[in-house]
Amino acid sequence: MWKIWANPIVRRYARSRLRARGLGVSLLITLMLAGFLFFLSRAMGDRTDLSLVDLARIPLIALLVLQGLILFVLATGQMAGGITAEADEGVIDYQRLAPMTPLAKVVGYLFGLPIREYVLFLATMPFSLWSLWRGEVPLEIALQLYGVFMIAAVLYHLTGLVAGTVVKNRRWAFLLSMGMVFILYTVVPQASKIGLVYFKYVTIEPVFRECLPHLIPRDLGAGVQTLRNLVPPARFFDLDLPQAVFTVVTQAVLILAMGFMLWRRWYRAESHLMGKVGAIGLFAWVQVMLLGNALPLIAEGAVFPSRMWRRWGSPWGYEWAPDPEDVVIMAGAYGLVTLFMLWTMIVLITPNRDRQIRGWRRARKLEKKRLAVGSDPATSIPWVGIMILMGAAGWFWFTKEVVESDWFGGTVMPIQGGGAFLLVLATAGLGFQALLEGKGVRATSLCGILGGVAPILVGTVLAASSEKLIPLAIWIIGISPAAGPIYATGAVIPLADFEGELMRGLPRAFWFWQVATALLALDLIWSLRRSREEIAEKTLGEGDHPPLEE
Amino acid sequence: MTGKAGPQGAAIEIRDLRVDYGDFVAVSDISLSVPFGEVYGLVGPNGAGKTSTFKVLATLMEPTYGEVSLAGIDALENKEEVRCILGYMPDLAPVPSDLKAWEFLEFYADAYALGSSKERSERVAECLEIVSLSGEHNSWCNQLSRGQTQRLVLAKTLLHRPQVMILDEPASGLDPLSRRELRHSLQAIAREGASVLVSSHILSELAEMCSSLCVMNQGKIMAAGTATEVRRELGRSERKLAIVVLDRHEETASWLEGEEGVLEVAEFKSNGQQIIVSFAGDDTQQAALLTGLVQQGIAVKAFEETSSSFEEILVGIAEDNRKPGEGATRVH
Numbered sequence: 001m002w003k004i005w006a007n008p009i010v011r012r013y014a015r016s017r018l019r020a021r022g023l024g025v026s027l028l029i030t031l032m033l034a035g036f037l038f039f040l041s042r043a044m045g046d047r048t049d050l051s052l053v054d055l056a057r058i059p060l061i062a063l064l065v066l067q068g069l070i071l072f073v074l075a076t077g078q079m080a081g082g083i084t085a086e087a088d089e090g091v092i093d094y095q096r097l098a099p100m101t102p103l104a105k106v107v108g109y110l111f112g113l114p115i116r117e118y119v120l121f122l123a124t125m126p127f128s129l130w131s132l133w134r135g136e137v138p139l140e141i142a143l144q145l146y147g148v149f150m151i152a153a154v155l156y157h158l159t160g161l162v163a164g165t166v167v168k169n170r171r172w173a174f175l176l177s178m179g180m181v182f183i184l185y186t187v188v189p190q191a192s193k194i195g196l197v198y199f200k201y202v203t204i205e206p207v208f209r210e211c212l213p214h215l216i217p218r219d220l221g222a223g224v225q226t227l228r229n230l231v232p233p234a235r236f237f238d239l240d241l242p243q244a245v246f247t248v249v250t251q252a253v254l255i256l257a258m259g260f261m262l263w264r265r266w267y268r269a270e271s272h273l274m275g276k277v278g279a280i281g282l283f284a285w286v287q288v289m290l291l292g293n294a295l296p297l298i299a300e301g302a303v304f305p306s307r308m309w310r311r312w313g314s315p316w317g318y319e320w321a322p323d324p325e326d327v328v329i330m331a332g333a334y335g336l337v338t339l340f341m342l343w344t345m346i347v348l349i350t351p352n353r354d355r356q357i358r359g360w361r362r363a364r365k366l367e368k369k370r371l372a373v374g375s376d377p378a379t380s381i382p383w384v385g386i387m388i389l390m391g392a393a394g395w396f397w398f399t400k401e402v403v404e405s406d407w408f409g410g411t412v413m414p415i416q417g418g419g420a421f422l423l424v425l426a427t428a429g430l431g432f433q434a435l436l437e438g439k440g441v442r443a444t445s446l447c448g449i450l451g452g453v454a455p456i457l458v459g460t461v462l463a464a465s466s467e468k469l470i471p472l473a474i475w476i477i478g479i480s481p482a483a484g485p486i487y488a489t490g491a492v493i494p495l496a497d498f499e500g501e502l503m504r505g506l507p508r509a510f511w512f513w514q515v516a517t518a519l520l521a522l523d524l525i526w527s528l529r530r531s532r533e534e535i536a537e538k539t540l541g542e543g544d545h546p547p548l549e550e
Numbered sequence: 551m552t553g554k555a556g557p558q559g560a561a562i563e564i565r566d567l568r569v570d571y572g573d574f575v576a577v578s579d580i581s582l583s584v585p586f587g588e589v590y591g592l593v594g595p596n597g598a599g600k601t602s603t604f605k606v607l608a609t610l611m612e613p614t615y616g617e618v619s620l621a622g623i624d625a626l627e628n629k630e631e632v633r634c635i636l637g638y639m640p641d642l643a644p645v646p647s648d649l650k651a652w653e654f655l656e657f658y659a660d661a662y663a664l665g666s667s668k669e670r671s672e673r674v675a676e677c678l679e680i681v682s683l684s685g686e687h688n689s690w691c692n693q694l695s696r697g698q699t700q701r702l703v704l705a706k707t708l709l710h711r712p713q714v715m716i717l718d719e720p721a722s723g724l725d726p727l728s729r730r731e732l733r734h735s736l737q738a739i740a741r742e743g744a745s746v747l748v749s750s751h752i753l754s755e756l757a758e759m760c761s762s763l764c765v766m767n768q769g770k771i772m773a774a775g776t777a778t779e780v781r782r783e784l785g786r787s788e789r790k791l792a793i794v795v796l797d798r799h800e801e802t803a804s805w806l807e808g809e810e811g812v813l814e815v816a817e818f819k820s821n822g823q824q825i826i827v828s829f830a831g832d833d834t835q836q837a838a839l840l841t842g843l844v845q846q847g848i849a850v851k852a853f854e855e856t857s858s859s860f861e862e863i864l865v866g867i868a869e870d871n872r873k874p875g876e877g878a879t880r881v882h
Contacts, residue, residue, distance in 0.1 A: 008660035015657075016648040090644030093610055094706070098661035099633040270612050354572040358614045361570065365615035 008100065009108025010115065013082075017116040026116060027123055030070065034124040037062040038131070054217035056134035061215055063128045064149075064208075070121050071153040072181070075114035079160030080177030082113040084170040102266035106161075106259055114157055141214045144244045148207040148251075155202075155251045156181050158258035165265050166273070195303045195330035195402075196337060197293040198286070201250035206234070206243040235296035236289075250289070257282050270355075274348040276374045276383045283345055283387045287394040290334065294398060298405050305329055322407050324495035328486070331399040331493060335421060335485025338391040342429045345387060350380045350437045356532065360539040379532065381525070384433045391429075392422040395485075399493065408495060417492040423514050424488045428481035431521030438528035455479035471505040478509035481517060559622055561586045561714050561745030562607065567616030569602040569769075576602040577613070578769035584747055584762075586621075586713075589740045591756030592749040594766035595867055600749040601641055603766070604718045607747070608638040620714045634662075637712030641719045643703035645691035651678070651702055652687050655709060662710040677705040682731065696723035704732070708739075715739065717748045721755055733759045751864065767867050778833060784863055788813055790856045791827045791836070796849040799825065805846055811835045826856070 004010055017023070041058040050058075086092040095105060111118075132142045163177035185203050192200035200206055213224045234246035241249075261273040274282070297303040304322040351359065359377020363370065371378040396418040403413040436444045459477030462469040477483050487510035562584040569577040577599040584590040592600050605611035606618055609629040618625040625632045645654060652674055659670035678684045681701035686694060694702060700723055707715060717736075721729050736746050736759060750756050756763055757777040764774040765784065773783035781789065795802050803815050803825055811831025829836060840853050 008657060011660060012649070012653075012657040015653050016646075086646075089646060090640065090642065091646050093608075093638075093640055094658065095661075096610055097608060097633050097636065097638055098658065099630050099663075100661055101630070268612060269610065354570070357572065358570055361568065362615045365566070365568075 004107065004111050007104060007108040007112065008098070009095070009105060010112040012108075013112035013115050017113075018119065023116055023119065026120055030066075030120045030123050033066055034063060034127050037066060038127040050217055052134065053136050054219075056131050057137070057215060057217055058131075059127065060131045060135065060137075063124060063131065064145075064215075067121055067124055067128070067149070070117050070124070071114075071149075072156050073178070074120075075117035075153065076156045076160035076177055076181050077174050078114050078117060079109070079157045080164035080167075080173040081170055083109060083161055083164035084167060084173035087164075087168060088170050096266070096269065102263045103259075105266045106262045109161060110154065110157055113161075135215075137214045141211050144207060145204075145211045145215075148204050148244055148247050151248055151251050151255070152185075152204045155255050155258070156185065158255060158262070159184060162258050162261055162273070165262060191333055191337060194305045194333045195294055195398075196290055196333060197297060197303060198250070198289040201234070201243075201247045201293075202254065204247070207247050210243045234293070236292040237296060253285060270376075272349055272351075272376050274345070275376075276349050276378075276380060279345045279349045280383060280386055280390075283341060284390055286341060287338070287390055290337070291394055291398055295401050298401055298407075301407065303330065303402075304407075324408075324493075327399070327402050327408070327493055327495050328489045330402060331395070331489040332486035334398050335395050335424065335488060336482065338395050339425060339428055339482065339485055342384070342387055342391055342425060343432055346380060346384055346429065346433045346436060349376075349383060350433060351377045352437075352440060353531075353535070356437075356535055357539065360536055364539055379437060379528075380433055381430070381437075381528075384429055388422065388425045388429050391425050392418065395421045395425075399489065403493060403495060411494055414492065414494065417488075420488045420492045420510075420514075421485075423518065424481075424484040427514060427517040427521045428484055431481070431517060431524055434521065434524035434528040438524060438531045452480050452482055456483065474505045475509045475512075478506075478513040484510075484514070484517075487513075560584060560619075561588070561621055562590075562747055563617075563619045563622075564603070564607070565617040567603065567606060567618060568614040569599070569606060569611065570614045575769050577606075579616075580766070580769070580771050582764060582771065582774070584745055586745050587740050587743050588762060589736050589746045589748060589760045591760035591763045592747060592766060593751065593756050593763060593864070594749075594772075595751055595864055597768075598751075598766040599769040600751075600766055601718055602769075604638070604640075604716050604747075604749060607716050608636060608640075609633060610638075634710070635713040637707035637710070637715040639703050639707045639715075639717040639720055641722070643700050643720075645694070645699055645702060647690075647692040649691050650687075651683065651689050651691055651694070654691050654702065655706055658706050659709055664710060673709060677708050680708060680735065681705045697725055697728045700724055701728065701732075704735070711744075713744050715744060715746045715748075717746065719749055719751070721750060721752075729755070765863075765867075772867070781863065788828050788830045789836075790862075791829050791839075792852065792854055792856045793825045793827060793843070793850065794823050794852040795825065795843075796823070796851055798848055799823065802843070802846075802848050805843075805848075806839075809839055809842065811839070823851070 038059045041062055042055060045055045045058045083092075086095065098105075100108070131137075159180050160177040163180050164173045167173040167176050189199045189203045189205065192198070213222070216224065234241045234243050236246065257274075257278075260278060264271040264273065264275070294303050301307050301320070301322060304326045306323050306326050307320055355377045359371050359375065362377075373382065396413075399417065399421075400413040403411050432444070435447060455476050455478075459473040459475075462476065463473035478487055487506060491507035491510040560583045562582070564580060564582040567577055567580050567582075568575070580599075580603070592603065594600055602611065606613045606616070607620065607625065609625050609632055612626070620632050621635050623632050623635070649657065655674040655677060656670060659674055664670050664673050675684070675687070678687055681704050683698060683701050683705060686698060686702075691699070691702065700720060704717070704720060707717070715736075720736075721732055724732060736748065740746050740761070748756065748759065760777075762775060763777055763780045765772045765780055773780045775783065793802070793806075806812050806815050806825065806827055811829050813828040813830050815825060815827050829839070831839070836855075840850070843850050843853070
């Protein structure tokens with residue numbers, strides 16, 4: 001399996017995607033672009049008094065951007081589009097039948113589908129290698145940069161492959177993969193600026209920043225290096241790790257998770273992308289990473305958003321201290337990310353009605369009295385419950401550490417705050433789970449739009465139109481379960497010191513909508529229970545078999 | 551052409567197979583056994599459950615429940631092992647648009663690890679020869695005609711000399727000559743010991759090709775056995791005989807009307823030379839009818855069972871399905 005060049009799927013795509021006719025034009029365009037960037041930046045540098053070494057470094061970043069475009073964008077789109085095209089044409093069934101292991105198939109697609117883009121990338125490398133050599137960039141820096149670059153490329157490609165495996169329509173697969181890559185590796189990492197430091201390690205940014213002083217002219221690099229020295233290495237609880245190592249570990253875990261998803265699908269086409277235990281594992285991993293990266297930075301203040309925003313333009317030696325709003329933003333963001341992650345896991349592990357029926361019938365046939373708890377057709381409620389507990393614990397721990405840090409001397413995070421966080425995750429998580437499992441994707445999507453997105457949009461418009469409408473807007477936005485984490489932090493954190501109207505309205509809106517959502521969630525869970533019993537009874541009614549229990 | 555005679559026992563064994571799509575029952579607790587060395591036909595109207603059954607057999611779909619084994623290997627537990635001995639040709643036989651015919655086959659020869667590069671190339675050429683596509687060796691897959699595409703996929707199915715072949719509507723889109731070639735090819739494969747399970751919604755086509763038949767409808771097996779047994783089991787024992795006589799047409803028709811087993815002498819075609827007879831007798835009576843005609847001194851040019859009687863069985867089943875209250879099986 002590890003002989004990638006001998007993998008039949010890689011060879012198949014090497015044949016089809018490296019034909020002179022198709023490759024020639026792409027190669028020509030790539031070489032022209034790389035040459036243009038290389039010679040243009042050198043020509044511009046020639047007009048300055050830079051030394052030969054500094055001059056050689058100038059094209060490096062432009063070439064890196066071009067290489068990123070080829071490997072991160074074009075190749076990722078090709079991954080999603082290519083696998084969907086196979087499904088669309090119907091030939092993917094032949095691949096399923098080929099007696100190769102699921103892992104060999106995943107590896108085959110991973111390195112086969114974007115093979116043209118790899119060749120295009122290699123075509124740009126002579127320009128980069130020349131610049132690295134003549135620019136006297138240390139070898140370890142070059143290896144570190146391109147090593148992480150390639151690992152990130154594999155991660156992005158796997159993301160595209162997962163998107164293409166899930167979506168059946170070729171065009172949608174391309175758009176979804178691009179959307180997923182953009183959200184996961186561009187939008188989500190922005191959360192690192194509001195305390196969730198872990199997310200920056202899913203991109204090559206930390207390593208790029210670390211390498212940057214060596215990729216630009218030396219005088220400029222020295223200045224950047226001075227600033228870089230102020231940035232600590234990656235922290236994980238009490239461990240200090242180089243940024244590159246931490247980035248590689250972070251991305252490797254995600255690669256493993258996505259590889260496992262694809263393995264499951266190739267092993268059994270009907271499988272959920274993630275098993276229930278796997279989902280718990282991934283959820284726990286992200287929680288631990290979020291805490292492990294953020295907690296050690298609280299004492300020195302490096303996680304507070306206001307420090308980052310005020311760093312530039314402030315006089316040297318400026319005395320900075322975090323604002324209470326920092327805590328609300330950070331704790332709210334932590335809760336929001338946890339909630340979104342919970343919803344994502346729920347989507348991955350919750351069985352639809354069809355799968356439940358099949359599961360019950362299989363159990364009946366095998367004369368089993370219950371569904372295996374970890375099997376795909378089994379309800380995901382207990383697993384969601386575990387994730388809710390883990391998420392609430394992580395969220396509370398993070399918030400407590402921030403609130404009770406030396407920055408806010410003597411402030412104590414009330415234990416009831418943990419209850420509020422648990423309530424938010426439980427109502428939004430279990431309500432969503434019960435809706436999805438009991439009513440299906442269509443009903444859940446509709447409820448998500450009407451009850452989740454619309455209130456935020458309406459409330460925002462109201463708040464923007466008049467200050468007098470802000471209290472009303474707060475109540476309307478509070479309908480959305482997605483607002484729960486922000487409202488919870490605003491309502492229970494003792495530091496939150498909002499303006500009078502806001503301070504009075506927000507906690508009331510929070511508790512009111514939490515109670516309302518909890519009642520709704522209970523009703524949905526009750527309804528789900530009835531629905532599952534109904535399925536079990538009907539399945540039981542199909543023949544003489546022992547009664548079933550879940 | 552394919553794998554030599556398989557192990558003792560059934561090539562395909564299905565027990566209590568069920569496939570559901572939500573509330574819809576596509577295949578309802580069927581059991582079936584196909585011995586080695588046989589071309590076995592699965593026939594039924596659209597929606598009968600043939601393709602679902604085939605997908606389960608081909609390890610492409612997980613059934614709701616049931617046991618499936620190919621050449622004694624559990625197809626649900628040992629998928630990769632089963633895939634080594636299985637050749638599957640799906641309905642509509644898709645081909646990739648970015649490969650040439652030989653590349654398409656070479657890829658699968660590679661995936662099935664069929665020896666060295668030279669051995670693989672030889673096997674590819676051999677399979678193209680078997681399906682009479684040697685001339686299209688270098689053609690793009692998506693530029694082949696429908697019939698050629700079917701044959702190309704059949705060649706791909708033959709590549710690894712499977713012990714069990716599962717062909718979903720392999721003859722659809724083929725011209726009569728190609729159909730005949732396909733029939734001969736499949737029979738030759740079966741003679742070498744492999745087992746071929748083939749589906750069609752055209753019963754007469756399968757009756758010519760298969761040693762045994764199984765008729766499916768609404769996810770259930772309605773009848774199984776030889777063509778005659780199937781006809782008898784379905785309670786539609788009458789068949790149509792087309793008799794072409796050179797002269798004495800009226801006299802022949804009158805004589806036929808009085809014979810045992812003859813239900814109706816219905817039509818005269820082909821300038822009055824052809825007489826179509828509805829006949830309810832068995833094979834012995836049918837032979838006796840021919841003997842009688844000859845003994846009467848009637849110049850019989852042709853005496854054959856028409857395929858339409860087979861078609862009428864399926865048409866009857868399909869019409870029954872369309873009657874209100876007799877639609878597809880639903881359990882919820």
